[in-house]
Amino acid sequence: MSTTTFAHNTKKHNANDWLATTVIYIFSALVLIALALPIGEIIINGYDKLSFDFITQLPEDSGRSGGISSILASTALIVLIAMITATPLALCTAIMLTEYLPEHSLRSSIIRGSLDVLAGVPSVVFGLFGLAFFCQTLELGYSILAGGLTLSCMILPTLSRSITSALHTVGDEYRISGAALCLSRLSTLWHVTLPVVLPGIAVSVLLGLTRAIAETALLLFTSGYSDKMPSSITDSGRSISVHIYELATNVPGGQQSAYGSALVLLLSLLLLSVLLHLTTHKLQRRMIRG
Amino acid sequence: MHTRSNNDKAIYRKTITDRIFWSVIAVGAVIASLIMVLIVIFLVVESYDFIDRVGVLHFVTDDGWWPLDQLYNLTPMLVASLGVSFGALAIASPLAIIFSVYCVFYNKGWWQGFFERIVDVTAAIPTVIYGFWGLMVVVPIMNKFTSHGVNLFSGMLVLAMMIFPTIAMLTTSALKSVPFNQIQGATALGVRRSSLIKKIALPHAKPGIVMAMILGITRAIGETMVVLMLCGNVVQFPSSLFDPTRTLTANIALEMPYAMGDHRSSLFVTGLMVLIVVSILVIISEVYANRKRTMNH
Numbered sequence: 001m002s003t004t005t006f007a008h009n010t011k012k013h014n015a016n017d018w019l020a021t022t023v024i025y026i027f028s029a030l031v032l033i034a035l036a037l038p039i040g041e042i043i044i045n046g047y048d049k050l051s052f053d054f055i056t057q058l059p060e061d062s063g064r065s066g067g068i069s070s071i072l073a074s075t076a077l078i079v080l081i082a083m084i085t086a087t088p089l090a091l092c093t094a095i096m097l098t099e100y101l102p103e104h105s106l107r108s109s110i111i112r113g114s115l116d117v118l119a120g121v122p123s124v125v126f127g128l129f130g131l132a133f134f135c136q137t138l139e140l141g142y143s144i145l146a147g148g149l150t151l152s153c154m155i156l157p158t159l160s161r162s163i164t165s166a167l168h169t170v171g172d173e174y175r176i177s178g179a180a181l182c183l184s185r186l187s188t189l190w191h192v193t194l195p196v197v198l199p200g201i202a203v204s205v206l207l208g209l210t211r212a213i214a215e216t217a218l219l220l221f222t223s224g225y226s227d228k229m230p231s232s233i234t235d236s237g238r239s240i241s242v243h244i245y246e247l248a249t250n251v252p253g254g255q256q257s258a259y260g261s262a263l264v265l266l267l268s269l270l271l272l273s274v275l276l277h278l279t280t281h282k283l284q285r286r287m288i289r290g
Numbered sequence: 291m292h293t294r295s296n297n298d299k300a301i302y303r304k305t306i307t308d309r310i311f312w313s314v315i316a317v318g319a320v321i322a323s324l325i326m327v328l329i330v331i332f333l334v335v336e337s338y339d340f341i342d343r344v345g346v347l348h349f350v351t352d353d354g355w356w357p358l359d360q361l362y363n364l365t366p367m368l369v370a371s372l373g374v375s376f377g378a379l380a381i382a383s384p385l386a387i388i389f390s391v392y393c394v395f396y397n398k399g400w401w402q403g404f405f406e407r408i409v410d411v412t413a414a415i416p417t418v419i420y421g422f423w424g425l426m427v428v429v430p431i432m433n434k435f436t437s438h439g440v441n442l443f444s445g446m447l448v449l450a451m452m453i454f455p456t457i458a459m460l461t462t463s464a465l466k467s468v469p470f471n472q473i474q475g476a477t478a479l480g481v482r483r484s485s486l487i488k489k490i491a492l493p494h495a496k497p498g499i500v501m502a503m504i505l506g507i508t509r510a511i512g513e514t515m516v517v518l519m520l521c522g523n524v525v526q527f528p529s530s531l532f533d534p535t536r537t538l539t540a541n542i543a544l545e546m547p548y549a550m551g552d553h554r555s556s557l558f559v560t561g562l563m564v565l566i567v568v569s570i571l572v573i574i575s576e577v578y579a580n581r582k583r584t585m586n587h
Contacts, residue, residue, distance in 0.1 A: 020484035021396070028392040031385050032405065034451060035412045038423040045426075092318025100312065114323040120572045121329065121565065122512025124539045128561040131546065132332045153325050160322065179300035184308040214416035217514035217539070221546045241418045248422045249519060255426065262419050269414055 039266065045256075046263030054260055059227045062251050063243060068261055070229040074144060074237030077230060078223055079212045081148025082155060087205060089152075090160035098167040099175075099189060119157035126154045127218040135222060144230055144237040147223025151212050159208040166200025167193065199283035206276045210269060216241035240265050333562050340555035349559065355525040357545070357553040364563060366527045370535040371567070373528060374442060374517055375510035378449035383503050385450075386457035391487055393458075394465040406462060413455035421519035424448035429520065436532040438522055443531045445521035452516055453506040460505065464498025465491055497582045504575040511567055514539040538564050 057067030093111060101108035130150025140146040170193050178188030216239075224236025227243070238246070244261050247254035302308075344362065352363035393405055425440075428448060433439035468491050476486050492499075522534020523544060536544075542557050542564075549557055 014482075017482045017484040020487070024388055024392050024396060027385060027388045028396075028405075031389045031454070032408070035408060035454070037427070038415065038420060038451070039412075041423055041427060042419065089318050089322045092315045093322045096315050096319040100315065111319055111323045114326045117569075117572070118326045118329075120508060120512075120568055121326075122514070122539060122568060124512070124514045124542050125329065125333070125561050125565050128336075128542065128546070128558060129329045129332050132336050132558075133328065137332075153329075156322060156325065176300050179302045182303050184305045185302045186305070186308045186311045188302065210414055214414065214418075216416065216418040217518075217543055220543050225547075241416055244418050244422055245515065245519070248425055258422060262422055265416060265419065269416070270411075273411060273414060 042259060042262045042266055046259035046261075049256055049260030050263055055264065058229060059243075059257075062254070063227060063247050063257050064251060064254050065257070068240065068243065068257075068264065070227055071238055071240050071243045071261070072264075074223070074230050075213065075239045075241075077144045077233060077237065078148045078151060078219065078239050079209065081145060081233065082151035082212045083205065083209060084152075085149060086152035086156045086159050086208060090156055090163050090204075090208075091201075093160040094163035094167055095189065097164050099185060099193075115157045115160055118153075119161070121154075123154055123215060123218045126150055127221055129153070130218065130222040140234065142222065142224035142236045143234045144223055145233045147219045147237070147239070148233075150218055150222045151215060154215065154218060155208045155212050158211055159204055162204035162207055163201055166197045166204060169200065170196050199279055203276060203279050203283065206272055206279065210272050210276070213265070213269060213272070214241065215239075216245055220245070330565075333558055333565065336558040337555050337562055340552060341559060344552075349563075355541075357549075357556050360552070362556045362559070364538070364560060366525055367536055367538045367541050367560070368563065368567070369527055370442070370521070371511055371517075371537040371539065371564075374445050374449060374521060374535070374537055375507050377442070377446035377531075378453055378510045379503060379507045381446065381450035382454045382506060383457055383499075386454055386461055386502070386506075387492075387499060389458050390461040390465055391491075393462055395483060395487055395491070406459075409455045409458050409462075413459065417452055417513060417515040418519075420448050420452050421515045424516065424520045432532075438532065438534045440520055440522040441532045441534050442521060442528045445517045445535075445537075446531075448520055449510050449513060449516050452513065453510050456509055457502045457506040460502030461495070461499050464495035464502065467498065468494045497578075500578060501575060504571060504578070508568055508571045508575075511571070512539065512564065514543050518543050538567075 054067045055072065056069050058070050059068060060066030093115065097108055097111060101111075127150065130146060130153070134140050134146040134149050135142060138146075140149075174192050174196065175188055178185075178192050183191070219239045219242050223239060223242075225238055225242070225246070226236040227238050228235075230237040240261055244258050244265065247258035247261065344360075348362050349364045352361040354361050354363055355366070389405075389409075397405060424444060424447075428444050429439035431439075432441065432444050472490055472494070473486065476490050481489070517537045518540040521537060521540060523536045523540055524534040525536045525541075526533065528535040538560050542560050545553070546557055
């Protein structure tokens with residue numbers, strides 16, 4: 001009697017197992033296809049548009065024809081300003097948290113807490129803040145500088161979190177040895193800790209760069225709409241993601257250029273991701289070698 | 291943990307350059323921590339006079355959103371924001387869980403890590419590209435079925451694709467943290483793979499999966515570009531899935547470039563509301579994480 005029940009159960013369980021496997025395989029395949037769709041679409045449609053001229057010429061006819069050289073220049077400037085201001089601040093915060101403050105002190109939890117909250121703020125709210133603070137209170141207007149500074153606030157939490165965790169990977173034996181050798185904290189940091197974590201910091205900066213290039217909403221009303229070649233950082237300038245948005249929604253007949261720009265954006269992100277991978281690889285090799 | 295306190299006790303040589311360096315670092319850290327305070331101050335300052343003059347009730351009882359005629363009802367947009375985000379979560383999270391289960395328990399070929407890398411890469415795709423793709427592909431398909439191709443459902447669908455990588459990555463790492471000896475023991479007892487996943491792996495990973503979902507919805511509510519490009523931007527309570535609607539974030543991005551005076555202040559109020567909704571979600575996740583931590587002790 002009991003054996004029959006057992007056999008019956010086994011059959012049922014077998015069927016269940018088979019069913020679960022089928023469902024999981026089908027849905028996973030669907031998901032993979034869905035993930036590949038946008039990338040495929042952009043590559044197929046943007047491929048024709050992509051050429052040397054497209055990257056080096058100025059946009060004409062609101063971007064319908066011509067290239068995206070001025071857009072790339074503005075994007076580069078915005079991202080550069082964001083990285084130049086955010087990286088030192090993130091480094092300061094990370095060094096403060098790992099080297100100077102005890103892990104569970106009040107001051108370190110205030111710093112960490114405020115950055116955690118900052119990480120959750122939506123980018124459009126950063127945009128509002130940038131408009132009120134950089135564009136109006138500091139009177140920078142709609143400019144590349146204002147956009148870059150707002151962007152730096154947004155990537156700061158990501159950046160400082162990953163630099164902090166890079167600094168944490170260095171064992172405390174290094175620091176204690178530094179102290180034992182009668183070095184100051186600064187010398188220990190400069191001669192012992194930093195050389196070890198330099199690849200880790202490079203990875204963090206690249207990660208921040210990826211986020212900065214991808215951002216759109218915040219730049220819509222801080223860095224302006226002008227598609228002219230910027231002559232200084234106080235000029236208004238359009239980033240590539242804003243350019244794609246403009247072409248897709250406000251410029252009838254701008255789709256082809258939008259596909260081209262989207263492909264350029266995807267390719268630059270891919271390049272960054274490859275760089276990131278190589279740097280991480282180098283870091284791992286270095287750690288293994290000791 | 292105690293290695294750190296060793297470093298705290300280590301006595302370093304103190305030089306004058308070290309002092310100077312410390313003050314530089316301190317200034318940097320203070321500036322970094324002040325940004326959050328500045329954001330809150332600026333949002334409140336920009337909207338305080340206006341809220342004080344108009345009264346909070348107007349943002350929920352007015353006859354609609356006509357900022358130029360002093361009508362500032364934000365509730366349709368709040369409902370739209372919540373609706374589109376929870377909808378996206380409802381689409382994305384079951385798929386993310388299934389996909390993570392596949393990656394952790396089924397995928398044993400040479401491509402084992404490959405699918406996880408694909409998810410990593412898609413997580414870095416800019417949201418404007420998702421929005422553009424939706425406009426070019428999803429909307430025309432939707433147009434064949436309804437009169438408005440840009441509607442709540444298009445936004446939901448593409449938003450789901452956007453938050454999928456976040457949820458899938460965190461769920462995968464939660465599933466990977468299931469202790470190996472539990473899986474080994476279950477396998478030794480003859481438990482089948484499907485029961486192993488259902489009875490052991492998923493319950494064990496549940497806190498991690500819930501956190502992943504909360505993070506996903508936080509991202510969805512704060513997201514601007516996808517909903518701006520795909521939801522249709524008509525201010526109304528969506529009565530069906532296929533109605534065009536406008537979210538809080540899209541409202542800011544749409545009207546900020548030309549808003550003046552009270553209209554501008556009302557957009558800062560909108561921003562404040564987004565921040566409040568996101569903060570509530572962050573607090574929920576903190577409380578949940580803390581409860582799980584104390585339960586485990």
